[in-house]
Ligand code: ADP
């Protein structure tokens with residue numbers, strides 16, 4: 001123990017106590033360096049997606065009701081950019097992600113990827129390059145992995161679909177490199193999904209999404225089903241890979257603190273519409289006009305700020 005102050009009323013166990021510069025500025029633990037964003041790679045123009053559902057679940061009268069999940073959704077996304085998409089549950093976030101992926105087709109409007117329009121092409125009719133270019137990390141890794149296939153086999157299967165590698169040996173080697181990329185031990189290649197934790201499963205999901213060197217990755221609430229203790233590590237991993245690969249990341253989330261931390265721009269959705277779109281600083285800055293921008297930002301409080309409009 002060494003005396004820590006002049007009169008000896010405090011002592012310190014630290015041997016190098018005297019070397020500490022108490023006036024040195026604080027260093028931020030992890031300063032995120034954002035890469036430069038590139039050209040526009042994805043453009044949505046007046047995208048509409050309506051679902052037709054039976055008017056009554058009890059009586060099959062043949063009457064149909066229309067659910068307007070997406071209404072005139074327009075935005076652009078650039079190379080290397082992280083665009084966060086926020087909005088209350090049911091506002092149509094997953095719907096536009098499904099249309100982009102080809103899991104649903106659009107009712108109206110266009111989605112332009114490079115110079116190709118893909119809004120009407122379901123995933124089974126898309127060419128290999130388009131399928132590899134637009135990938136998704138799903139909300140729940142428990143549902144998306146095949147329970148009866150080893151981790152290695154699932155990633156090799158994705159490589160086969162994306163036509164990566166000339167033979168099985170090359171694909172196996174690439175799969176091991178993808179495990180390195182998502183920071184899983186290579187020994188996990190022979191494990192079954194049930195032998196993995198939620199966070200580890202999501203890492204496999206991320207490895208699959210990047211297996212074909214995707215240009216655009218949609219992460220639909222990628223950590224919300226995971227244990228809180230692993231959420232930050234999985235989010236950081238996704239960001240790290242996105243920066244290295246210059247991927248366009250569409251990050252759908254409820255968590256405004258994560259959104260603020262990782263995104264370049266933020267798009268706020270409400271009842272199928274885009275109600276605000278701007279740089280992260282702009283969207284999170286307090287409103288400058290005397291009239292509050294009603295509904296323009298998702299409220300972190302459980303009380304909704306706006307009266308919910310009746311959905312047709
Ligand atoms: P979010 O991801 O923002 O929570 P969704 O895109 O999942 O919202 O849903 C938007 C709206 O579309 C909701 O009202 C939902 O009930 C409806 N919806 C989603 N999928 C279907 C479907 N396959 N058939 C009918 N309605 C759907």
Ligand code: MG
Nearest residue numbers: 093094095220
């Ligand atoms: Mg959703």
